[in-house]
Amino acid sequence: MGRVGAAGAKENTAHQQVHGGTELTTTRTPRHHTTGDDFLPWLIPGTALLVATAFLGAWLGGTLGAALSGAGWNPPPFSLETMSALVQEGPAAVWPTASTGAVTAGMGTVFGGTLALLITLTLLVRRRSARPTGLAGRRELSGLLPKGAATRARQLRPSLAKSGRLAPDDTGNLLGNLEPGGPELRSSYEDVELDLMAPRAGKSTGIAVPRVLRARGSVLLTSNKADVYSVTRAERERAGRVWTFDPQGIAHTPRTLWWDMLADAATIEGARRLAGHFVGAVNDDASKRDFWISAAQNTLTALFHAANRGGRQVGEVLGWLADPADRTPIDLLRDAGMSALADQLQGTVQGAVETRDGIYETARQCVACLLDPTIAAWVSPDAALPQFLPERHALSCDTLYLLSKDGGGSAAGVIAACADSVLRAGVVAAERMGGRLDPPMTAVLDEAANVCRISDLPDLYSHFGSRGINVVTLLQSYRQGTRVWGEAGMDALWGAATIKLLGAGLDDADFVEKVSRLVGEHDVSTVSYSRGKDGRSRSTSYRLERILPADRIRALPKGTALLLATGVKPALVRLRPWYAEPGADRIATAAQAEVKAITARAAEAIAR
Incomplete structure (x- = not known):
């Protein structure tokens, strides 16, 4: 801190570097340091002001009470004599013609109203001060506020261009309310979202369920639990048809559809993507593939394409894998004019x-889930059941639930293949509509790292947004994503996501520190006093501090999230769980009925 020289010296300023940031120190002319004795002269006038204020409230309340009781508006003199009479003899001495009860009630009303006003103002000030300095406010988030979201929606959706007042859910995806006590924030339908939250931090209740319930077009949901399904199924039936793909009995729903998995293998590219989903389901890191994994994917690509071109089914592919000497797939490829692929398989x-x-053997392990006839039946033709067609789903308001367990024996490869098929069908449909789907498709990839490992998802992310496919990927941590897509892939997914919500329970120290740096720093002032031979002086110093230190990010309360939107300062939002919204009672009743039905089906399955 600077020292003050002789009395009356001019104010001077000094700069110095502190903790990697800039500290600005301002030293002022000597001034007397305030002590407790300095407040004594203010004690008497302060007490007088307090007494006068209390008397004013009693005088006004009593007069109002007397007037309302029928005694008329007849205020007594606002004087010391009146105050003395009120204190010594009570209200009857001041308002003799009025009811004492009415006068007292009037006083209580005035004092109560004043107290309520003071409490309200205090709470408003505290709520405004609850948002850390340096985070985005209404001005910076104007594009996400209702007016900005509506303007953006009209630009992105031609069907809304001439509409009158838009329903809120037509303008974008609800992210939550700006903290503290701010308006709701909505992302646009060309935004793609990445949400990182620990278990039980609000992913399902505050993000997955609201996204499904509020969707305007077709919906795709992946999950390894039946919670979102049970809450949203009845409501989504009001919007369109519900397709439930549940090969492992997560919700114990009977098989009511079949999907032609091999239809996507009509081209070599499609066959390679299909093979990649099964490989990705057993390979922990897509960026680390050894010889056996890569060779297995090449073999599966050839077999899937041969089955498609030859009109064969999944069971025959498993037979070819069991007997490498079977020349049927090689002959089918040659008959289809795919000589190079046939030669590779033969080699x-x-x-x-x-x-x-x-x-x-590696290829057999990748498709091991298809050895279960229950799972294979979902991807094999069945004349008795309707066929799910991704290209039709993309243009509808239907809902597709893709449910699978994670871990060994899961149908994650099939789930990822079906989700990828729907997403690519949406891209094709968008191109035919002039560039974007209208209404947009909503894809909620819950537990994406466990049951929906689309290997090139980071590369496709931004492309989906430009096609009107609103993708929301939910992960428990950043590290969980790196295990699936590798460091480079997860960095690409992070960079491609235009909306990022970081919720409670993020315990990865390196990642949280990185986020803290991204949030940035702000100036913090500190006032200090020093004593010299010429008197006392006051100094004001400024230093840079983190807006949100890593420990505060980790300790975000449940139900809140840090919002990182492209081109906007970070903001703090409060999620809006589905059970706190209008109509929640109806949805909760339907959800309870669905849970009972799932429980009954599970008991029946065990009994069998």
Whole structure:
């Protein structure tokens, strides 16, 4: 801190570097340091002002009470004599013609109203001060406020251009309310979202369920639990048809559809993508593939494409894998004019026995879930059931629930393949509509790292947004994403997401520190006093501090989230869970009925 020289010296300013940031120190002319004795002269006038204020409230309340009781408006003199009479003899001495009860009630009303006003103002000030300095406010978030969201929606959706007042859910996806006590914030339908929250931090109640309930077009949901399904199924039936793909009995729903998995293998690219989903389901890190994984994907690509071109089914593909010497897939590829692919498959079959067996065994492990006839039935033709067609779903208001367990034996490969098929069908439909789907498609990839490992999802993310496909990927942590897509892939997904919500319980120290740096720093002033031979002086210093230190980000309360939107300062939002919204009673009743039905089906399945 600067020192003050002789009395009357001019104010001077000094700069110095502190803790990597800039500290600005301002030293003022000597001034007397305030002590407790300095307040004594103010004690008497302060007490007088307090007494006068209390008397004013009693005088006004009593007069109002007397007037309302029928005694008329007849205020007594506002004087010391009146105050003395009120204190010594009570209200009857001041308002003799009025009811004492009415006068007292009037006083209580005035004092109560004043107290309520003071409490309200205090709460408003505290709520405004609750938002850390440096975070975004209404001005910075104007594009996400209702007016800005409506303007953006009219630009993105031609069907709304000439509409009158828009329903809130037509303008964008609800993110939550700006903290503290701010308006609701909505992202646009060209935004793509990445949400990171710990378990039981509000992912389902505050994000997944509201997104499904509020969707205007078709919906795709992946999950390894039946919670979102049970809450939203009845409501989504009011919007369109509900398709439930539940090969492992998460919700114990009977099979009411079939999906032609091999239809996506009509091209080599489609066959490679299909094979990649099964490989990704058993490979922990898409960025670390050894020889066996890559060779297995090549073999599955050839077999899937051969089955498609030859009109064969999943069971025959499993048979080819069980018997590498079977030349049927090679012949089918040659008949289809795919000589190069046939030669490659033949080379694998005719290679060293150890190598061939290793490749085929790896491929068998990748599609092991299809060995379960219950799972295979969902992706095999069934004339008795309707066929799910992704291209029709993209243009509808229907809902597709893709449910699967995670871990060993899961149908995650099938789930990822179906989700990818729907998303790519949406892209094709958008291109035919002139660029964007209208109404947009909503894809909620809950537990994406466990049951929906689309290997190139980071590369496709921004492309989906430009096509009117609003994708929301839900992860428990940043590290969970790196295990699936690798460091580079997760960084790409983070960069492609235009909306990021970071909720409670993020315990990755490196990641939280990175977020803290992204939120930034702000100036904090500190006033200090020093004593010298010429008197006392006051100094004001400024230093840079983190807006949100890492420990505060980790300790975000449940139900709140840090919002990182492209081109906007970070903001703090409060999620709006579905059970706190209008109509929640009806939805809760339907959800309870659905849970009972799931429980009954589960008991029946166990009994069988």
